[in-house]
Amino acid sequence: MENQPFARRKFFEWGIGIIAGLIGMASSIPLVGSLLSPLFKKSVEKWVDIGLVMLLKGSRYQKVDYEFLYQDGWIKANKKRSVYVTHLGGEDFIVFSRTCTHLGCNVRWSDKRQQFLCPCHGGVYDAEGKVIEGPPPKPLTHLQTKIESGILYVRES
Ligand code: FES
Structure with a gap:
C-alpha cells in the first residue's frame, strides 16, 4: 500500500515520456522525409539543345559536343557529352552516342x-x-531526338 503513490508516479512518468517520444518522432517525419526524398526521385529525363537545325542539315557523322545540368538524388553536376549527328533528310536526324x-x-567516326x-x-x-x-x-545508342523552333534536341536521362 505504501508503494502505490510511487508506482503511480512512475507510471505517469513513463506515460509522459512515451507520449513525448511519439510526438517528437511524429514531428520529425516531415524533416526526415524532405532530407531523404532526393534519394527516391528518379533522375529527370530532359531535352537538351544540341544545335540549330539549319546548321546541322546535310551533316554526316558530324561530331557535336554539348553540356547539360544533371541531377540525381543530391548530386547536381554539369555533364559533358559528345555525339555524332547525321541528317537523313527533311526533319529526320540520327544521333549516335559516342x-x-x-x-x-568514346568511339570516333572514321570517314576512311x-x-x-x-x-x-x-x-x-x-x-x-x-x-x-x-x-x-x-550497338551504339541512338539518342531520341525532336525539333522545336528550329532547334534539334536530344533526350538525356
Ligand atoms: S570500351 Fe570500347 S571496346 Fe572496350
Missing part, C-alpha cells in the same frame, strides 16, 4: 573506313552503329 557499349570509351572505332579494346561498329568486331555487347 559511348562504347563495352566499357564506355566508314565505321565507328573504339580505341580501348578494338570495338568496331558499322555506319548504323551495329557491332561488327570486338567486345562491345550492344
Whole structure:
C-alpha cells in the first residue's frame, strides 16, 4: 500500500515520456522525409539543345559536343557529352552516342573506313552503329531526338 503513490508516479512518468517520444518522432517525419526524398526521385529525363537545325542539315557523322545540368538524388553536376549527328533528310536526324557499349570509351567516326572505332579494346561498329568486331555487347545508342523552333534536341536521362 505504501508503494502505490510511487508506482503511480512512475507510471505517469513513463506515460509522459512515451507520449513525448511519439510526438517528437511524429514531428520529425516531415524533416526526415524532405532530407531523404532526393534519394527516391528518379533522375529527370530532359531535352537538351544540341544545335540549330539549319546548321546541322546535310551533316554526316558530324561530331557535336554539348553540356547539360544533371541531377540525381543530391548530386547536381554539369555533364559533358559528345555525339555524332547525321541528317537523313527533311526533319529526320540520327544521333549516335559516342559511348562504347563495352566499357564506355568514346568511339570516333572514321570517314576512311566508314565505321565507328573504339580505341580501348578494338570495338568496331558499322555506319548504323551495329557491332561488327570486338567486345562491345550492344550497338551504339541512338539518342531520341525532336525539333522545336528550329532547334534539334536530344533526350538525356
Ligand atoms: S570500351 Fe570500347 S571496346 Fe572496350
